[in-house]
Amino acid sequence: MSEENQESKPEGKQKTASDKSEKKEKTGPTYTGYDLDYFLAPQDLLKAMRKMDETGYHLEDITCLDIQEGFQLVYHLDRYHQPGRVGLRVIIPKENPKIPTISGIFPGAAWHERECYDFFGIQFKNHPNLTHLLLDAEFDEPPPLLKEDSARKDLQQICPDREYTPISADSEEFMQAIRNCSKSKNRS
Amino acid sequence: MNLDLRLNTSGDFYSQKFQTTKRDDTLILNMGPQHPSTHGVLRVLLEIDGEYILRAEPVLGYIHRMHEKMAEVMTYPQYLPNPPRTDYLHAMAWNWAHVAAVERLMDIQVPERAEYLRVITCELNRICSHLLWWGSYIMDLGASTPFMYAFHNRERIQDSLQRITGSRLTYCYYRFGGVYCDIDDKFISEIREICNWMKERAKMYKDLVTDNFILRKRVEEIGEISLETCRKYGATGPVLRGSGLAYDVRRDEPYSVYDRFDFNVPSYDNCDAMGRYLVRMDEIQESIKIIEQALDSLPEGDHIHPKAPKRPKPPAGDVYFALEGARGKIGLNLVSDGGKSPYRIKLRAPGFSNLSLFAEVAQGTMIADAVSILGSLDLVIPEIDR
Numbered sequence: 001m002s003e004e005n006q007e008s009k010p011e012g013k014q015k016t017a018s019d020k021s022e023k024k025e026k027t028g029p030t031y032t033g034y035d036l037d038y039f040l041a042p043q044d045l046l047k048a049m050r051k052m053d054e055t056g057y058h059l060e061d062i063t064c065l066d067i068q069e070g071f072q073l074v075y076h077l078d079r080y081h082q083p084g085r086v087g088l089r090v091i092i093p094k095e096n097p098k099i100p101t102i103s104g105i106f107p108g109a110a111w112h113e114r115e116c117y118d119f120f121g122i123q124f125k126n127h128p129n130l131t132h133l134l135l136d137a138e139f140d141e142p143p144p145l146l147k148e149d150s151a152r153k154d155l156q157q158i159c160p161d162r163e164y165t166p167i168s169a170d171s172e173e174f175m176q177a178i179r180n181c182s183k184s185k186n187r188s
Numbered sequence: 189m190n191l192d193l194r195l196n197t198s199g200d201f202y203s204q205k206f207q208t209t210k211r212d213d214t215l216i217l218n219m220g221p222q223h224p225s226t227h228g229v230l231r232v233l234l235e236i237d238g239e240y241i242l243r244a245e246p247v248l249g250y251i252h253r254m255h256e257k258m259a260e261v262m263t264y265p266q267y268l269p270n271p272p273r274t275d276y277l278h279a280m281a282w283n284w285a286h287v288a289a290v291e292r293l294m295d296i297q298v299p300e301r302a303e304y305l306r307v308i309t310c311e312l313n314r315i316c317s318h319l320l321w322w323g324s325y326i327m328d329l330g331a332s333t334p335f336m337y338a339f340h341n342r343e344r345i346q347d348s349l350q351r352i353t354g355s356r357l358t359y360c361y362y363r364f365g366g367v368y369c370d371i372d373d374k375f376i377s378e379i380r381e382i383c384n385w386m387k388e389r390a391k392m393y394k395d396l397v398t399d400n401f402i403l404r405k406r407v408e409e410i411g412e413i414s415l416e417t418c419r420k421y422g423a424t425g426p427v428l429r430g431s432g433l434a435y436d437v438r439r440d441e442p443y444s445v446y447d448r449f450d451f452n453v454p455s456y457d458n459c460d461a462m463g464r465y466l467v468r469m470d471e472i473q474e475s476i477k478i479i480e481q482a483l484d485s486l487p488e489g490d491h492i493h494p495k496a497p498k499r500p501k502p503p504a505g506d507v508y509f510a511l512e513g514a515r516g517k518i519g520l521n522l523v524s525d526g527g528k529s530p531y532r533i534k535l536r537a538p539g540f541s542n543l544s545l546f547a548e549v550a551q552g553t554m555i556a557d558a559v560s561i562l563g564s565l566d567l568v569i570p571e572i573d574r
Contacts, residue, residue: 029293033508058419060510061541063521063534076508076519076536080419080428080435085508108421111544119256129205134249134573137201144257145532153525159506183441 032161035084036181038174039166042090042099048169049088049102052077055178057086059102062112064120066147068154069164070094071120075102084181091155091164092122101127119145202247206233214242219558221250227324228569232546232562234555241558244550246543252573259533264290264500267530269360271520274535275571277320279359280306280313281513282535285520287362288443289509293502293522294364301489302366303445308482309361311475312349312379315386316342317514318468318475325465325563326397329406334397341389348378364500366492376483383476390473398469407461411549411561414459421545425516425538426471427565430464432457437512449481461564468566501528515539515566537571 060076075088101124103110114133116122121143220231229250235243271286272279323338353361434455438446454470456463504526510519516538523532
């Protein structure tokens with residue numbers, strides 16, 4: 001890991017430097033595995049996903065995190081032809097968590113969303129079949145991956161290297177960034 | 189207690205939910221969870237018209253063990269044996285994904301020799317996985333002899349790995365900052381012998397099975413998956429490469445020392461089960477190439493970083509580590525709050541995404557072909573259910 005990390009550092013930094021200040025580099029690892037990392041407003045999600053679809057990305061998975069601010073959904077996307085991982089983050093409120101489904105754009109998302117419904121109880125609007133996927137159909141206890149109140153951390157405590165500054169899915173900056181996103185390939 | 193079971197034809201939750209259809213001349217058929225071709229406990233609900241499948245829906249969760257919850261209640265070293273148990277056929281890769289994610293978050297330097305040992309053992313494990321897939325896929329299609337050849341072959345690799353790692357299937361060989369123990373000359377000579385032997389065997393496999401007329405009838409032009417379908421569902425690994433796109437994390441997102449080796453990424457644009465079959469058969473040979481190169485240039489040094497933490501306590505942060513498993517891109521998303529156990533670990537199983545396209549691909553095929561398609565996806569259910 002060692003050498004590649006050091007070499008990929010300037011590359012990864014370049015991509016994210018535009019919207020992030022330099023001070024975070026001290027606390028975080030040299031390379032996080034994300035080549036781009038953005039927060040989105042929930043109402044921008046579908047628009048952003050459509051753009052990701054047009055630029056040739058595929059969905060890797062959807063991770064959900066239980067934090068003090070609410071639920072953070074992280075959509076991991078990558079590209080076959082020009083590899084580069086994009087993390088798109090959306091934070092939705094804890095009470096009555098609702099977010100539109102992206103299974104109309106990426107049909108593969110349907111299962112990932114059902115998994116989030118299983119473990120966190122997230123309601124995906126217009127989902128074709130929002131039933132339990134991995135858990136039993138009759139499971140009606142609280143979702144198993146919810147944190148206890150005492151263990152729940154806030155965004156600063158778990159991701160000190162990322163700041164909550166949502167980007168607009170319409171902005172030229174976002175479009176440019178996802179179009180040019182790529183992984184450093186000149187590793188020794 | 190109601191013992192009269194004859195009257196209960198409504199089925200369980202899933203079949204009831206599945207039955208909502210306008211046609212009344214179709215049959216709902218349950219394939220699995222005990223069907224031999226589903227290899228483990230996968231259940232597929234089928235709506236059939238005669239022999240033809242109108243709709244298919246996989247039902248998951250029969251072997252769900254909540255590995256992601258276990259991560260949150262265990263410390264990092266306690267969780268070490270867990271990821272290999274998700275995909276028991278390519279355990280090394282999952283073990284690697286876990287330790288590498290922690291190393292990435294903590295910036296641990298892995299000694300060069302340890303990286304080579306990881307490559308060698310991971311590729312050996314990949315060969316084992318492909319061999320088992322090959323044997324059992326051919327068995328699904330009705331031939332039982334190749335299974336014996338595959339297992340004979342696999343057994344020799346496992347014997348060698350057992351001496352070094354201590355296990356035969358669910359390896360837990362990698363540690364944070366290196367590997368558990370160094371290899372010896374006996375292991376090296378054994379592996380060289382096996383590699384040479386397997387190159388010979390490849391010809392026999394080709395004559396006996398790949399060129400076989402009956403096999404070709406069962407795999408050619410069966411289960412065609414377009415490249416666009418692969419992208420929409422996030423399919424990776426041999427499924428994607430069998431549809432004509434040479435995408436391999438080892439080459440496209442290089443990790444460890446893979447960029448030092450000369451190997452091809454086989455791809456076939458038949459898009460059918462034969463394409464996926466050929467990709468895996470070629471990959472066995474490519475893995476042998478990597479292992480031989482790694483053995484030739486094996487550097488001296490430590491097998492584990494002398495100051496590697498036994499009980500790591502990574503700083504707060506969010507990292508993603510992806511690597512190429514036998515079934516595709518394995519991803520591990522580690523979120524830490526600086527504590528002794530992870531705040532959240534998300535496991536991306538390649539089989540999960542690969543299986544999710546089955547519902548679309550199976551439409552309009554015959555039941556016997558669905559068995560062939562399921563087999564060609566190389567499913568490992570514990571990995572999908574986690």
